[in-house]
Amino acid sequence: MSEEIIKVVDFTKCYGDYTAVNGISFEVKKGEIFGILGPNGAGKTSTLECLEGLRNPDGGKIEIMGIDPSKDSVKLKDIIGVQLQSSALPTTITVKESMRLFSSYHGIKPRYDLLKRMRLWDKANTYFNTLSGGEQKRLVLALAVAHNPKVLILDEPTASLDVQSRVELHELMNELKNQGTTILLATHDMAEAEKMADRMAILLKGKLVTIGTPKEITASGSTETKISVRTIGKSLEEAEGTLVDEYYIFYSDNPGRKVTEIINLIDIMGDSLIDLRVERPSLEERFLEITSVGGAL
Numbered sequence: 001m002s003e004e005i006i007k008v009v010d011f012t013k014c015y016g017d018y019t020a021v022n023g024i025s026f027e028v029k030k031g032e033i034f035g036i037l038g039p040n041g042a043g044k045t046s047t048l049e050c051l052e053g054l055r056n057p058d059g060g061k062i063e064i065m066g067i068d069p070s071k072d073s074v075k076l077k078d079i080i081g082v083q084l085q086s087s088a089l090p091t092t093i094t095v096k097e098s099m100r101l102f103s104s105y106h107g108i109k110p111r112y113d114l115l116k117r118m119r120l121w122d123k124a125n126t127y128f129n130t131l132s133g134g135e136q137k138r139l140v141l142a143l144a145v146a147h148n149p150k151v152l153i154l155d156e157p158t159a160s161l162d163v164q165s166r167v168e169l170h171e172l173m174n175e176l177k178n179q180g181t182t183i184l185l186a187t188h189d190m191a192e193a194e195k196m197a198d199r200m201a202i203l204l205k206g207k208l209v210t211i212g213t214p215k216e217i218t219a220s221g222s223t224e225t226k227i228s229v230r231t232i233g234k235s236l237e238e239a240e241g242t243l244v245d246e247y248y249i250f251y252s253d254n255p256g257r258k259v260t261e262i263i264n265l266i267d268i269m270g271d272s273l274i275d276l277r278v279e280r281p282s283l284e285e286r287f288l289e290i291t292s293v294g295g296a297l
């Protein structure tokens, strides 16, 4: 897992006078799922589009398996898989025709197995513009992975997908990862990022504000761990917790020590524990902390 597949060094993207991405650097290793998170306008899509060779950087360096996307789009096309925008497909192409077209573009046999897997086989002869939003998205994803790309670039892949399709896509991503595919995943969905990403970068106003595993990022915040305790008696009445729906709620930056203190108190007071829950701050809470005014910037 140490081979660097994607290298981004001091990358900058401008639109006229506006700097959308301002000197960011990160590397993605072989077989990693790397999340790119950030609020609207943070620069995620601009970064992905430069990696895909659709736009040219205005500064710094980008490499995918040693290829500069802005210079060698021919070599890049077989290495990367990208999710097309829905508008990139002709409205009256059928599902099966689109798979044939893409497969011939990559010089492979049509991957009808993927249409079956993405539950699109019943719609094989349906025009693209009459598919539902979720079906269009499933097709676009099937087309992105048809040629077994070494690098898969996904921009909000599960937005507008139903729960079943979302779970199926996550399974497919894990399978591809296990086969050594490197996946770049831009998402607004914190639960998805926490579940799927090995590491992630958070962008804010074009700058990279933090990078690490979901656990590292969550643990680096000031948000405290929540401990909820329910007892038979009233042993915690005098402790500093707040009573909410029969649970005493405590917050601590040292949850191990706090839980021991609480249990000792319950014991000393001759009381009995009914339930104890420890909830670490979520990635979402940490994300909000980082991206809100007065956050880590």
Ligand SMILES: Nc1ncnc2c1ncn2[C@@H]1O[C@H](COP(=O)(O)OP(=O)(O)OP(=O)(O)O)[C@@H](O)[C@H]1O
Pocket (backbone or CB within 6 Å): 015, 018, 020, 038, 039, 040, 041, 042, 043, 044, 045, 046, 047
């Ligand atoms: N073609 C363009 N011309 C001018 N400005 C652009 C263009 N594309 C993007 N921008 C601006 O660059 C900034 C970054 O946009 P980008 O789409 O990369 O952000 P994003 O993180 O993907 O946002 P979102 O989560 O809303 O999709 C935004 O302020 C946007 O308005």
